[in-house]
Amino acid sequence: AQKVTQAQTEISVVEKEDVTLDCVYETRDTTYYLFWYKQPPSGELVFLIRRNSFDEQNEISGRYSWNFQKSTSSFNFTITASQVVDSAVYFCALSEVHQTGANNLFFGTGTRLTVIP
Amino acid sequence: DAMVIQNPRYQVTQFGKPVTLSCSQTLNHNVMYWYQQKSSQAPKLLFHYYDKDFNNEADTPDNFQSRRPNTSFCFLDIRSPGLGDAAMYLCATSRERSSGYNTDTQYFGPGTRLTVL
Numbered sequence: 001a002q003k004v005t006q007a008q009t010e011i012s013v014v015e016k017e018d019v020t021l022d023c024v025y026e027t028r029d030t031t032y033y034l035f036w037y038k039q040p041p042s043g044e045l046v047f048l049i050r051r052n053s054f055d056e057q058n059e060i061s062g063r064y065s066w067n068f069q070k071s072t073s074s075f076n077f078t079i080t081a082s083q084v085v086d087s088a089v090y091f092c093a094l095s096e097v098h099q100t101g102a103n104n105l106f107f108g109t110g111t112r113l114t115v116i117p
Numbered sequence: 118d119a120m121v122i123q124n125p126r127y128q129v130t131q132f133g134k135p136v137t138l139s140c141s142q143t144l145n146h147n148v149m150y151w152y153q154q155k156s157s158q159a160p161k162l163l164f165h166y167y168d169k170d171f172n173n174e175a176d177t178p179d180n181f182q183s184r185r186p187n188t189s190f191c192f193l194d195i196r197s198p199g200l201g202d203a204a205m206y207l208c209a210t211s212r213e214r215s216s217g218y219n220t221d222t223q224y225f226g227p228g229t230r231l232t233v234l
Contacts, residue, residue: 035222043205045160045225091159100167102148103211105223107159 002027004094006108013082014116021077021111023092034075035093082115120144121226123208129232130198138193138229140208149191152207160207203233
């Protein structure tokens with residue numbers, strides 16, 4: 001069964017601090033995809049990154065970086081030099097491919113990040 | 118510029134009064150999804166359309182139905198809303214699985230927040 005755990009329910013940091021959001025997943029599939037989404041107060045889920053299970057290279061995009069470690073089933077997300085605009089709920093998700101060809105996304109419970117000016 | 122559009126953004130209905138939520142997309146994606154997200158919880162998949170084929174999740178109540186008259190539009194019908202159906206309803210789209218285990222990213226609309234009085 002697919003499962004995503006985000007143990008950190010809420011995190012508060014002061015602006016310009018670095019912060020890491022943890023994500024641990026469980027799956028029996030050998031091929032799978034992992035995602036991070038951002039949900040600001042407006043409610044829309046904004047796609048941040050997708051990583052497939054065969055690609056363990058870490059990725060950096062501006063102030064965002066992701067650390068994928070298959071050995072520990074983790075896909076952690078770091079924001080460097082946090083800003084107030086980073087305040088949001090962040091969801092980690094795991095996908096399995098439905099028999100129809102669609103993707104079933106299994107979300108973690110989310111981490112609410114508050115960046116204090 | 119909006120790729121996945123949901124109307125209305127806020128919907129108030131009365132207990133037991135049918136309500137329809139709308140989603141449209143400009144991405145020409147094969148697959149459209151409906152999620153329910155209750156306060157402080159992760160989004161939960163209700164069902165998806167793969168082209169015209171409807172796929173219901175096993176635990177989605179019968180009270181929830183969906184229609185997809187064409188590629189661009191998808192509707193969520195709640196036949197007799199109860200107080201427990203108050204939530205954010207998110208529509209998402211993705212391309213079909215192209216080959217092998219390729220799975221594509223889901224792009225979300227801004228959501229419709231439903232209040233049941």
